[in-house]
Amino acid sequence: MSWLPAPQEPLLRVAVAGGTHGNELCGVFLARHWLRCPEELKRPSFSAIPILANPEASAICRRYVHKDLNRSFTSTVLSSKATPDEPYEVTRARELNQWLGPKGSGQAFDFTLDLHNTTANMGACIITKANCSVFAMHMCRYLQLQSLELPCRVFLFQPSGETFSLDSVAKIGMALELGPQPQGVLRADRFSQMRALVASSLDFIELFNQGTAFPAFEMEVYKNFGEEDFPRTEAGDLAGVVHPQLQDRDFEPLQPGAPIFQLFSGEDVLYQGDRTMYPIFINEAAYYKTHKAFIKTEKIMTSVPALPPLPSALTHSL
Numbered sequence: 001m002s003w004l005p006a007p008q009e010p011l012l013r014v015a016v017a018g019g020t021h022g023n024e025l026c027g028v029f030l031a032r033h034w035l036r037c038p039e040e041l042k043r044p045s046f047s048a049i050p051i052l053a054n055p056e057a058s059a060i061c062r063r064y065v066h067k068d069l070n071r072s073f074t075s076t077v078l079s080s081k082a083t084p085d086e087p088y089e090v091t092r093a094r095e096l097n098q099w100l101g102p103k104g105s106g107q108a109f110d111f112t113l114d115l116h117n118t119t120a121n122m123g124a125c126i127i128t129k130a131n132c133s134v135f136a137m138h139m140c141r142y143l144q145l146q147s148l149e150l151p152c153r154v155f156l157f158q159p160s161g162e163t164f165s166l167d168s169v170a171k172i173g174m175a176l177e178l179g180p181q182p183q184g185v186l187r188a189d190r191f192s193q194m195r196a197l198v199a200s201s202l203d204f205i206e207l208f209n210q211g212t213a214f215p216a217f218e219m220e221v222y223k224n225f226g227e228e229d230f231p232r233t234e235a236g237d238l239a240g241v242v243h244p245q246l247q248d249r250d251f252e253p254l255q256p257g258a259p260i261f262q263l264f265s266g267e268d269v270l271y272q273g274d275r276t277m278y279p280i281f282i283n284e285a286a287y288y289k290t291h292k293a294f295i296k297t298e299k300i301m302t303s304v305p306a307l308p309p310l311p312s313a314l315t316h317s318l
């Protein structure tokens with residue numbers, strides 16, 4: 001595993017986004033709350049900016065208005081010329097890129113955390129890109145240590161092409177998935193868990209900015225290697241459901257030959273792979289449309305090098 005080097009300056013331009021998907025309500029209501037009361041996002045060395053990423057979709061409690069915003073931060077979309085009839089999310093992606101980016105530039109925000117909920121039984125899951133910064137991995141570790149009552153897994157997402165998510169616009173970005181929570185529903189337990197994880201993320205940035213060093217460690221991570229669609233009829237309708245023995249078993253090992261779907265005809269469909277895999281986003285509501293019943297991952301033990309103290313730390317008092 002190769003990690004990008006740690007930042008050499010304090011992280012001062014930090015954003016926390018919610019409502020990138022307008023029906024994932026922890027982020028929607030946290031962002032709205034912080035826009036009214038931003039003090040909660042302040043730390044001695046920086047103030048994180050709250051962002052309601054897709055306000056139009058949040059207003060109607062839908063994932064998106066015309067197009068998935070969290071798939072819209074591609075070079076094609078971001079460099080496109082505005083047209084009067086373009087999808088709302090294309091306009092919004094350009095606006096957010098102006099604000100938080102431009103993506104890939106030196107002016108981009110130092111760090112962005114994007115808040116999501118899933119209907120799958122994922123617990124807390126931090127999603128970051130596969131070749132991420134050593135800083136991001138240390139933040140993941142810190143969140144795991146702070147979140148002992150809730151499993152907090154790390155999913156290193158490798159897209160098949162270029163990155164496309166909101167968090168990819170900042171120099172260092174990650175998404176936080178928390179589930180299960182139904183779409184359009186706000187649960188007190190998820191809400192407070194997400195709020196606590198955001199607070200810990202900001203605490204970690206503060207420790208880093210103050211010159212704290214973090215030792216090397218070993219960590220289990222999950223990496224995607226494919227997806228599985230539901231069984232379908234020739235017309236494309238569902239022909240079965242996620243098997244009851246697989247439902248809610250996100251991040252648990254699935255062996256070749258284990259049942260994964262139950263057809264409406266009554267038969268079981270078995271996993272045909274040749275190795276153990278770890279399915280995640282099992283039966284995620286938003287993925288029926290995109291033909292994903294779950295995402296296949298492998299579990300890897302990885303070594304993360306030490307995070308040295310910032311050469312230009314704000315103080316060395318800690």
Ligand SMILES: [Zn+2]
Pocket residue numbers: 020021024115116117
């Ligand atoms: Zn989402």
